[in-house]
Amino acid sequence: MSDRIFGGVGLLLAAFYIWAASIIPTSFMDDAIGSRTFPYIIGTALALCSLVFILRPDDEPHWPNFANFAEILFAAAVMFLYAKLLPVLGFIIATFGATTYLGWRLGSRPLGAVMTGVGASIGIYVVFHLVLGLSLAKGPFGF
Numbered sequence: 358m359s360d361r362i363f364g365g366v367g368l369l370l371a372a373f374y375i376w377a378a379s380i381i382p383t384s385f386m387d388d389a390i391g392s393r394t395f396p397y398i399i400g401t402a403l404a405l406c407s408l409v410f411i412l413r414p415d416d417e418p419h420w421p422n423f424a425n426f427a428e429i430l431f432a433a434a435v436m437f438l439y440a441k442l443l444p445v446l447g448f449i450i451a452t453f454g455a456t457t458y459l460g461w462r463l464g465s466r467p468l469g470a471v472m473t474g475v476g477a478s479i480g481i482y483v484v485f486h487l488v489l490g491l492s493l494a495k496g497p498f499g500f
Contacts, residue, residue, distance in 0.1 A: 359418060364410030371404035432462060447496020448486075452478035 378396030457474030
């Protein structure tokens with residue numbers, strides 16, 4: 358039953374997405390395929406995938422127990438806090454904290470999670486800020 362509900366929600370979302378794509382105004386500098394083509398493709402793919410969920414549902418899933426569900430909610434809260442604290446702490450510190458916690462909860466040992474946090478935060482900073490020149494949130498230390 359849950360697959361069919363998921364498929365129905367996906368089908369409604371696809372219909373809304375295709376409708377929203379249909380009201381995109383065309384520009385006088387329109388290219389050969391138009392500005393609506395890619396959203397139509399995405400909406401159609403979403404509709405087809407949703408139909409698969411409706412027409413060929415899997416067996417009922419085994420939902421997590423309360424402790425596992427609470428851990429999932431806490432991980433989502435960490436991601437929410439990451440987004441809120443990113444401008445305050447800066448990219449490197451906020452990414453280190455979120456990556457370390459999530460890595461630990463996904464099964465890494467604490468030292469491994471810290472090393473992953475350091476490597477991921479500094480590595481992503483180097484690639485996106487120093488190499489590609491993209492602007493990332495600066496914290497109290499200027500990085």
